[in-house]
Amino acid sequence: MYKLILKISFILFFIYPAHSADVSIDMLNKLDREINVYSKKLVNVDVGDTIFWKSVNPGHNVEFIKGGIPEGAEKFKSSYSKDVSYTFKVPGIYAYWCTPHKSIGMIGFVVVGNDKSNLDSIKKIKFFGKSKKIAEKLLSSL
């Protein structure tokens, strides 16, 4: 009986994941040679898709950068050390960073609906320190 329950819970675990997301990004202290980093820095999704940021290591969050989201999109800032998800309803480019690590490279971009019409305002964002080069590189690849 115990074995059967174990088997059923195992199957249910895979059929009903705890969250339904179209893309999952880990918030990490370390990835290869980088420290304080999102596992994916640049992601393309469709309108209506959800991104799930997993708090693998504590101390990180997701904050949309002022001027770094398309017109009509709501601003967004998550709590530290918490899993968080966001459903993208407005097409365009979204720039975000981890609040405490914004100047040491913990930044990311999401392109929704392949819409790059707000690229000019994204390019006007002031990135600090180590994040400057990373932002330049990511934006030039768009």
Ligand SMILES: [Cu+2]
């Ligand atoms: Cu961080």
